[in-house]
Each structure stands twice: as structure tokens, then as C-alpha cells.
Amino acid sequence: MRRILKRHEVVADEWRHLGEDATDADALIVPLADLRKEPAVWQARSGRLGLRIAPAESVESLADLLPHVALVAVEFPNVGDGRGFSYGRLLRDRLQFKGELRAVGQGVKQDKIFLLARCGFESFELPPEENADEALKALRRYDVVYQPAEPIEGIRRQRFFA
């Protein structure tokens, strides 16, 4: 079973990606394009529904789907692609998404976890080679920040405020 980092804990993943073994009752993450094709079909499942967005897709276009999903998985396909950081903030600040925001993909590394959490991500699907316990420590790497963004546990000072 896949282990993920969620709210300062390493836990067993309750979610499946489309294409992985899943029953109708399992929580399932469906890529945006598939969800768009047959929204009614996916929403009729008994399990919880999540959607997955790639860097090139428009985050604003999710507005009508967000009330129907419990999770949004934002893809970080490689080390350098940082578009997902903006998507995290837009989903939280502008689209007011209150469900689970998850970072997925090869680009989710322990060295980015702190910044990702600050952009509103609360769970992290680490590539298999990443050490989850070290990643957990990385979440607490800094106790001071400059910018207003998602408040995370352990921050004692911040410079600028919205």
C-alpha cells in the first residue's frame, strides 16, 4: 500500500489513481480530462471522488467541479516545473477549495515540501525513492517566514501580512 505524507504524519494512502485496482467504493483520483468527458458517471460512484490537474491545464476551469470533489491532486512532473505552486494558492485563496489538496508526481521532493505546504498543500505523494521520514522533518525545517501564505504548524515569526 502506498504511503503518503499527510498533515505531519506518514499514513497509508486511502486514494487510488484511475488505472489502479479500485472498487466502486474506493476513493478515486480521476484526471481532469476524463472527469470532463463523463462527469455524471464519475460522480455516480459510491466512493469519494478526486481530480488530478496537470501543469498545462487551467485551474480556473475547475470552479464548477470543485463542489463535487473531496481532493484535488496537482501534478509536479519534474524538479523544475513550479506552476503547481501557483495552482495551490489559487485553489485555496481564489477558488476557496476546502478539501484535500495533494501534490503528486516526480517533482514532489522533500526539499520542496515546506514551500508546497505554504502554498496550501496538505498531503504529498512522494516518489518511491523519497524517504518519508526525512520528508516529515523537512516540513519543520523553518520556523520563520517572510510572506503571508498558508500558515503551517511551527512557524513562530512572519514578516509581511496580507
Added chain:
Amino acid sequence: MYRYDDLDQAFVDERVAEFRDQTRRFLAGQLSEDEFKAVRLRNGLYIQRHAPMLRIAIPYGLLSSRQLRKLGEVARRYDRSFGHFTTRTNLQLNWPNLADVPDILEQLATVQMHAIQTSGNCIRNVTADHMAGVAKDEVDDPRPYCEIIRQWSTHHPEFTYLPRKFKFAVTGSPEDRAASEVHDIGLHLKRDEQGNLGFQVLVGGGLGRQPIIGQVIREFLPVPDLLSYCEAILRVYNRYGRRDNIHKARIKVLVKSLGIDRFREQVDTEWQASRATAPRLEAAEVDRVRSHFVPPAYEELQNFDAAAGREPEFQAWYRYNTREHKVSGYRAVFVSLKAHGEAPGDMTSDQMEAVADLADRVSFGMIRVTHSQNLLLADVRQIDLYAAWQELKQLHLATPNIGTLTDMIVCPGLDFCSLANAGTINVAKQIQARFDDLDYLYDLGDIEIKMSGCMNACGHHHVGHIGILGVDKHGEEWYQITLGGSVNGFSALGEVIGPSVPQKDVAATIERIVEVYRTQREDGERFVEMVHRVGIKPFKERAYASHSEAA
């Protein structure tokens, strides 16, 4: 100058600890080359031709004597006892050991310095006018705003993995001494009709393969909106800047492809939507930072002609290497890092420590690094100038050539940089040797040579009055020459005069070019003005004439 508070110090200390851990994981094989590259670049560490290169940030070019002394000490202990100052006022160490870098950063943190975000696709060190706070025509001191931008951009949660690097420059005078028009964002302090302080905002300037002069995106941005507006620009760029081609990933390409008007509309839309959640720059915070930049305790002194009755050598130095100061009785003094025979911008540990001592005695213990790769002692009493000159001369730092043809901007080139196509230091030395006659240099007046060893343009060759670009031609080092570039006042990109020339002919070609100017200029006309008046044709005709014809 700005002093770290508990937040700033805790942050750099935590950053050093993080990088120590990352370096350990890399050396233990737990972190791939690719992953380590992303984090080491964001801590200023390149892997270069001979060794790693560490680029240490000197925010807006300002150093205390204690910090300069520390740089000298670090260069001696961990490197080969010298460093190289860059056009963006950073200091590069060329030979540190990878495993020592965490220790170097820890040393730097003890004097409130770091190497954070001096490379990588993130917001880089912010630069300013080297005459900030002492220029007569200044609207306001740009440095507090640079410091605010430094803090806001440090470890920014959203903008640390941008499509490409992102550079800010801030100026407070009408004269643009910071090359702000070739930065991703250039900010010019100004006042509106009611006297409120704000910025003219330029966006999309840059050199490299596609040189572009920045365009005005906003005529007046009030100070409290500075950070929220910059966040809107950065967010549009982070989302829509190209990531498929490294050569098209700078914001200038996005601005150009959309056009400034459409880009402005997108930024405004984003700004209106995000202002409420973006950082607001409170007056109290501006005041807090400004309080660190109060003028030093100037004495009440009269201006006097320090050069009168002195030897011609001092008079030349006074004329070329010192500048007017807004406070009577003081002048700003250049420390020339352009001694003939030396690599431009290089400085030894001994020189750094000696200049730190000199600054303690004659310039309130402060030193500035300039865009033109020199240092500046900004607040020297006129009565101390002669003694300061004697000391600088002893240190080989008083070559009276500031603003002349041998005050060249030069990147490290093929000798150090793994991106370079051609050497620059040898060519600089050739030019220095050919133009070693100071009277000839003075007769030529203000001519800026800017040289880069490749099209990444770290030496800003596009905007040199004379630009020199190193190119690789079947494994040999050749040089393309451009004329008429400029950034100071009216920005212009230089025009290529023709085919590139081999290394051995560069200095002679430059000499033939400036001879055209010397013999055909109008009264009082500067070199770059003549190029703009007559075009490149007469220069081109002469540049490629054989030696005998030219003689």
C-alpha cells in the same frame, strides 16, 4: 545599513543547516545530480570548468567593513585568496571545495551574509544605484526598497521554481546607474503630483540571446502596493512563461509575445483578484527598514579643491575616480578594480582586508560594489582624499581610469565559466596593454567596453558603447564587435559591425574603431553620440582595414 533582526538571522541559520543536510545527502549518494542541482543553484553554487563556483550575494551592493573583511578571510581560507565582483554586485569564488561550502555559508551567516538565490530559476539578488543616498538628484534612497524586496523574495513559497531567473533593479535618480532597463523588473522611484512616493515599473528587459529593453507597465505604483503588484507580475509569469525552451523562458519573451498592453491587462486582472491575499507593504515596515539607512554622521565641512597644487597623477585620479557628493566637504571615491594587467573585477584577500580598514578610517566603515565591477567608498572627506589615494595606490587600486575605455565590464569567460565559448580575460589584458597611455585614454573620454564570453551576456556586451562577444569558430576563439549600445540615460542595443575577428586582432580592431572617433568627432561629442549620429559605416570600413592601411 540594514541589520538582521531575529527573523532574518534565524532564516539564514536555518538555510545553512538545510544546505548542510542537502550536501551530506548528495555526497552520500542519496540525492541525485538533478535534485542537488536544483537546491545548490538556489544556494549560489555552480559546478564550473575547474571547480564549483560560489556566488555570494551582496544585496544592492552594500557591504560593511566587517563583511568585506570576512569575504577576504573566506577567500583565503577556502579559495585561492581572491574573488571576482560581478555586474550584479555579487562576489564569485572560483575554487571552493564542494564539501566546504556549508562551512563557508556558516561563516558568512556570522556577518549577516548568504548566497541564497544568487542562481537558479528564482528571484535573484536585487541591485541598486551605487550612488544611492549620496547622489544629489535622488528622489529617495532605493536601498530600503531593495531590502524589502530581498526579504519578500527570499524563500518565496510560490516563486522559487519559476520558468527562468528573475532580476530586480531599483533606482532613485533620473540617471540609471543600475542598468534597470535590462532587468526583468526595473523600479524607478518617483513622486506623484501630490508628492506621494511610488515607482515607475518597467518589465521585460534583459540581455542574453534576445536582448530587449524593458517597457513601462505602470507609470506610478504607490509604495504600499509594491509587493502585491510584483506578486501579480510574478504569478502571471510563473503560470504562462514558457517552460519548453530554456532560451525562451525569460519574462521578456512572454511580454514580447503578448505585447505590453495585453501583458499589462493580464497583470491588472490578476492584481485586482489577488490584492486581498497578497502582502501589503505597511508604512510601519517601510519606516523600520528606512531607519537602517539613515545618513552617517557627516561633519559640517566646506567644499575645497583637493586637487589644487597636487601632482598630476593625483589630479587625474581625483578627476576620474572621485564623484560629487550631496554633502559639502565630501566626495565618493572609486576603488578601481580595473588595474591594467589584472582581470577586471578581481580582488585579492589582502586588498579586501586593506580596503575594509581604509573604509573604517575614511568612509564610516561602509563599502559599495558597483554595477561596473568596481568598489566605491561613498562618504570620504575631501581633506582625506590625498591620503586615501596614497593608500589605494599602494594597494594597486588607484588606476585613474574610471569611466574610460579600460574601465571595462568583463565576465570571467572561458578561463572559469563552463558556459563560455571564448576567453575574456586575455582580451581585456590585450586591450589594457594597447591603451596603457593614460593621456590617450583621457582624450578618448567616456567609452564603455562591455565583453561577454558567450551569448548569455553576463558582460552586458549588447549595451556597451563597444560590445565584444566571444564566439566559438571551429574550436577557435573569435570575437564579434558591436557599436552604439547604451544603458545610461537612453538605452540602446549595439549593432554588429561585421564578421568576427580572431583573438589576436581584437585590441587592434578596437584601436582602429576609436581612431575613427578621435579623428572625426565633433566638438565635445562622446563616442556613443558619434556612433548614433553617423551610424556604424565609417567604423566598419576602418575596422576591417589591414594594419598597414590603418597605420
